[in-house]
Amino acid sequence: MSGGFSEILWHQQATLPLLAVLQLLPLAGAGLVLALGERLLAVRMGKVVALAELLMAAWVAAHIDSASPAFQLAERLPTLAYHVGVDGIAIVFILAAALLTFLMTLYGMSRGMISPGRLFAVLLVAETGFIGMLVALNVAWFAVFSLIELWSVVYLLRRWASSRAEIQALARFIQYQGFGWLMFAAGCVVLGWGHAEATGGRWSFDLFDLTGALPEGKFQTAAFYLLFYGLAVRTPLFPLHGWLPNMAQHGLIAVAPALMVGVKVGIFGMLRFVLPLTPAAVATWQPYVVGFAMAGVFFTAALAFQQTNLRRLLAFAVVSHTSLLVIGLFSLHEAGIQGAVLLSANFGLAVTGMWFIVGFVFRRTGTTELGELSGLFERIPFLAIAFLSFGLAIVGMPGTPGFDAAHLILEAAIDRFGALSTVATALGNVAAAGFLLWAFQRAFLSQARTGGLDVDRTLPMEYVVVGVALAAMLAIGFFTEPWLQLTEAASHVAAMRFVQ
Amino acid sequence: MNWPLLSLLVFSPLLTAALLWCLPRRAARWATAAGMLLTLALSSALPLAYDPSGPRFQLLEQAEWIAGLRVQYLLAVDGLSVLFPASTALLFLGALVAAWNRDAGDSRLYFSLLLGLESATLGIFCAHDLILFFVFWELTLIPVYFLLGRWPVTGGGAAVASRYFLIMIAGGVPLLIAFVIAGSGSSGFDLGALLAAPLPAERQWLFFLLCLIGFGLKVPLVPLHTWLPQFALAGPGALTALLVGLKLGAFGLLRIAMPLAPFVAQELHWLLVGLGTVSLLYGAVGMLAQSNLRVSMAYASICHVGLAVLGLASCTAQGVQGAVSLLLSFAVATGGAFLLLEFLRQRTGSTDIHALGGAARTMPLLATGFLICGLAGVGMPGTSSFPGEFLLILSALERHTGAGMAALFGLSIAAGAFLSLYRKAFFGPVTRPEVAQAEDLRPREWAVLVVLIGMVVVIGVYPGPWIDLLRPAAEAWAAGLSR
Numbered sequence: 001m002s003g004g005f006s007e008i009l010w011h012q013q014a015t016l017p018l019l020a021v022l023q024l025l026p027l028a029g030a031g032l033v034l035a036l037g038e039r040l041l042a043v044r045m046g047k048v049v050a051l052a053e054l055l056m057a058a059w060v061a062a063h064i065d066s067a068s069p070a071f072q073l074a075e076r077l078p079t080l081a082y083h084v085g086v087d088g089i090a091i092v093f094i095l096a097a098a099l100l101t102f103l104m105t106l107y108g109m110s111r112g113m114i115s116p117g118r119l120f121a122v123l124l125v126a127e128t129g130f131i132g133m134l135v136a137l138n139v140a141w142f143a144v145f146s147l148i149e150l151w152s153v154v155y156l157l158r159r160w161a162s163s164r165a166e167i168q169a170l171a172r173f174i175q176y177q178g179f180g181w182l183m184f185a186a187g188c189v190v191l192g193w194g195h196a197e198a199t200g201g202r203w204s205f206d207l208f209d210l211t212g213a214l215p216e217g218k219f220q221t222a223a224f225y226l227l228f229y230g231l232a233v234r235t236p237l238f239p240l241h242g243w244l245p246n247m248a249q250h251g252l253i254a255v256a257p258a259l260m261v262g263v264k265v266g267i268f269g270m271l272r273f274v275l276p277l278t279p280a281a282v283a284t285w286q287p288y289v290v291g292f293a294m295a296g297v298f299f300t301a302a303l304a305f306q307q308t309n310l311r312r313l314l315a316f317a318v319v320s321h322t323s324l325l326v327i328g329l330f331s332l333h334e335a336g337i338q339g340a341v342l343l344s345a346n347f348g349l350a351v352t353g354m355w356f357i358v359g360f361v362f363r364r365t366g367t368t369e370l371g372e373l374s375g376l377f378e379r380i381p382f383l384a385i386a387f388l389s390f391g392l393a394i395v396g397m398p399g400t401p402g403f404d405a406a407h408l409i410l411e412a413a414i415d416r417f418g419a420l421s422t423v424a425t426a427l428g429n430v431a432a433a434g435f436l437l438w439a440f441q442r443a444f445l446s447q448a449r450t451g452g453l454d455v456d457r458t459l460p461m462e463y464v465v466v467g468v469a470l471a472a473m474l475a476i477g478f479f480t481e482p483w484l485q486l487t488e489a490a491s492h493v494a495a496m497r498f499v500q
Numbered sequence: 501m502n503w504p505l506l507s508l509l510v511f512s513p514l515l516t517a518a519l520l521w522c523l524p525r526r527a528a529r530w531a532t533a534a535g536m537l538l539t540l541a542l543s544s545a546l547p548l549a550y551d552p553s554g555p556r557f558q559l560l561e562q563a564e565w566i567a568g569l570r571v572q573y574l575l576a577v578d579g580l581s582v583l584f585p586a587s588t589a590l591l592f593l594g595a596l597v598a599a600w601n602r603d604a605g606d607s608r609l610y611f612s613l614l615l616g617l618e619s620a621t622l623g624i625f626c627a628h629d630l631i632l633f634f635v636f637w638e639l640t641l642i643p644v645y646f647l648l649g650r651w652p653v654t655g656g657g658a659a660v661a662s663r664y665f666l667i668m669i670a671g672g673v674p675l676l677i678a679f680v681i682a683g684s685g686s687s688g689f690d691l692g693a694l695l696a697a698p699l700p701a702e703r704q705w706l707f708f709l710l711c712l713i714g715f716g717l718k719v720p721l722v723p724l725h726t727w728l729p730q731f732a733l734a735g736p737g738a739l740t741a742l743l744v745g746l747k748l749g750a751f752g753l754l755r756i757a758m759p760l761a762p763f764v765a766q767e768l769h770w771l772l773v774g775l776g777t778v779s780l781l782y783g784a785v786g787m788l789a790q791s792n793l794r795v796s797m798a799y800a801s802i803c804h805v806g807l808a809v810l811g812l813a814s815c816t817a818q819g820v821q822g823a824v825s826l827l828l829s830f831a832v833a834t835g836g837a838f839l840l841l842e843f844l845r846q847r848t849g850s851t852d853i854h855a856l857g858g859a860a861r862t863m864p865l866l867a868t869g870f871l872i873c874g875l876a877g878v879g880m881p882g883t884s885s886f887p888g889e890f891l892l893i894l895s896a897l898e899r900h901t902g903a904g905m906a907a908l909f910g911l912s913i914a915a916g917a918f919l920s921l922y923r924k925a926f927f928g929p930v931t932r933p934e935v936a937q938a939e940d941l942r943p944r945e946w947a948v949l950v951v952l953i954g955m956v957v958v959i960g961v962y963p964g965p966w967i968d969l970l971r972p973a974a975e976a977w978a979a980g981l982s983r
Contacts, residue, residue: 381609397642398638408569414677423710426673430666430670441649441658445650446658480566480568480569481564481565481566481568485568
């Protein structure tokens with residue numbers, strides 16, 4: 001027991017250090033794929049490793065005891081300050097990350113990318129980064145893994161960048177993310193320094209140590225600001241979202257944005273480190289954060305209506321729904337936190353599915369300008385219906401995982417902020433439904449223009465990629481109970497610090 | 501009763517829809533018809549299985565669904581809701597047959613969406629858990645969006661579809677919040693438990709007002725009605741018949757909003773009276789200004805549902821009995837009128853009176869059928885609407901005399917407006933070639949009509965058994981309110 005946290009070491013629960021395997025498997029896979037070069041086997045290995053990682057993640061999920069609030073399968077290696085462990089919340093994110101990476105390998109194949117071997121290697125490196133961040137119980141390790149993940153996205157953007165606009169988008173991306181990362185790193189230093197001050201010179205970045213000696217007063221406010229803004233850029237939270245629209249429009253289609261927003265590591269980071277390490281500052285600044293997020297829901301919805309490009313429009317959809325996640329998280333209410341976790345997984349899955357479909361459309365039409373797309377429903381009805389279903393999942397339509405999660409967030413918001421602000425926020429979500437429907441109507445449902453594009457029918461691989469994502473979403477939507485159980489204990493612990 | 505009758509009923513259309521995709525394309529239409537017939541048979545078994553002298557809620561089915569949120573899978577019917585599934589199933593079958601070889605050809609998607617809409621609608625009538633109700637409520641939107649967006653009658657159907665979807669999903673927000681408020685007590689979202697233990701008074705206010713917005717949009721109550729006339733114009737006739745014929749919004753008011761907030765429903769009876777009367781008068785006057793029969797029938801439905809709300813506001817057994825029988829009659833009469841207008845549109849390409857004139861000369865059967873349905877719509881004695889309307893007017897005059905007088909006035913305007921439009925469209929000289937060449941109803945269309953008009957007349961002449969079936973539940977409803 002340390003600072004309100006407890007852990008169960010791995011050898012009490014399993015015969016193998018599962019979390020180490022979980023982190024090393026994609027890294028080893030990346031090395032293998034890279035060594036194989038551009039052979040066909042490399043592509044196949046990439047898929048196999050991604051699938052193995054998904055199964056591994058499911059295995060880990062089966063091993064943990066969701067009723068216990070402790071960090072489980074914990075591993076420690078004091079010489080490297082290596083400390084990992086998972087709770088019910090982390091498991092949800094890990095499963096989402098593994099599933100998305102697997103889908104991306106399938107997607108990468110079906111799109112017929114240039115040098116798929118290299119692409120798969122980078123994807124697996126990014127997955128290592130994700131898993132590393134999601135299991136880390138040391139804030140410095142989290143920062144290092146996040147750097148690995150960012151590097152892989154930068155690599156993807158740079159390798160496939162050719163036009164001026166793409167290079168500009170890359171530059172913007174590096175500026176924003178570099179700045180965000182430095183803020184986060186500075187926050188880590190403040191925390192470590194605070195710990196050193198309190199314990200007489202012993203520096204530590206370990207979550208357990210740090211919660212034992214929380215920074216005081218101004219130190220805590222500074223740490224909160226640095227960590228929160230660093231993660232807010234990553235998330236991205238309005239008004240720090242400037243990098244996303246450009247990157248979505250000009251970056252490597254589907255894969256790059258899906259890597260950045262498919263797995264909500266920003267939300268995870270806030271939940272894992274910001275809330276427990278700076279509780280007093282969080283409570284002080286809660287109204288401002290929620291106020292900004294509420295404004296962000298509407299502001300980005302208004303911006304989304306101005307967009308003429310489907311890829312850019314999706315970027316604004318992401319910013320809009322991220323605001324909702326932050327509202328849930330910063331309700332500092334058990335139900336709200338649980339809802340934010342489930343909704344993160346749901347949004348990530350849904351948005352990635354939409355991005356895949358946009359990629360498939362782009363392969364057929366060579367454009368994602370809404371003015372040039374029309375009548376796609378006639379030619380690719382399955383993809384059209386899937387696009388709408390993902391869109392509705394973002395809005396929290398019943399029958400998708402978004403519904404129960406949104407329900408939880410509403411419950412928390414009614415409790416904390418009253419019914420009227422809750423209605424206002426939920427109406428912002430309806431605005432998101434509005435622009436997604438509007439885009440759907442223009443691109444898919446409108447009459448095909450004469451002399452328009454001749455669009456291929458849906459390919460088998462496309463059925464698989466989109467079908468798997470859709471089936472996962474609907475299955476979770478109607479059987480939410482196991483997921484609620486999985487996240488309940490951990491959400492309870494997270495909210496316990498803020499009982500008013 | 502060992503069979504899960506309600507689950508079978510609710511999911512039989514959905515299973516049919518799944519089956520369609522395993523069958524060859526040609527068979528889709530007949531398979532859909534068979535599925536809908538099965539659903540009709542199951543729904544007709546409901547009133548037989550229901551024992552009016554037994555406990556109020558019967559055929560209860562219960563299963564754990566999302567225990568963490570205290571949401572259960574609960575289905576049940578009482579005397580007020582037991583007849584709605586049958587009228588729903590009948591109307592869907594009528595809508596299918598009416599558009600038999602129009603609209604969508606053999607598209608399996610079209611039939612699946614229609615069946616999906618049927619499942620969701622039946623679910624609304626049978627749900628006994630607030631969240632389950634809400635799930636079905638929202639799930640109706642998706643099929644409607646696609647049916648209207650993909651197969652519109654006029655240009656701009658997709659825009660109307662989006663607008664409808666957004667208005668309804670915005671209406672879903674207050675509803676969901678109201679339900680969350682209601683479910684935050686100890687009894688969860690179980691409707692039966694919530695009825696037994698009413699909410700504390702201060703929470704009832706918020707609950708009732710939020711529900712009023714959410715359901716009022718669907719009813720639609722003036723001033724939340726703007727989507728309906730547009731929808732009636734752009735929607736395919738079969739779909740409009742379903743949406744206008746099935747008064748989900750009014751059902752929501754009488755099933756959920758009023759019984760769960762009895763104190764506030766009594767306190768705010770003046771608000772309901774006001775909304776009902778304004779809707780009634782507005783709908784009646786709106787009819788006068790229309791030249792298109794479809795839009796005018798949409799206004800007629802605003803007018804009549806206003807009357808139903810007025811009856812509900814009296815909070816008496818008589819009022820709710822009248823409201824339920826009027827809503828049921830609507831499903832048949834207004835639904836039938838829209839189906840006939842769809843036949844007319846298929847023949848002449850329009851339902852505007854300027855493009856018609858003298859239609860009764862070439863299409864006497866259609867004209868007669870439309871007259872009967874239309875007269876049922878204005879509450880002519882001897883038609884199915886009359887018993888309900890009579891009860892409603894009585895209870896309104898008793899409880900709110902002024903509003904009752906205004907209602908009588910509004911209904912006479914509506915009747916006058918209908919007859920005037922009818923005269924212009926169906927009598928007089930034939931001027932248009934489309935009208936002159938139009939043929940009368942074909943056997944298939946004739947069959948739909950005979951069934952619907954048979955229902956209109958039989959219920960109108962011999963209302964006893966239907967009213968009796970409603971009575972015990974209506975009395976329990978009123979007793980629940982006056983606690």
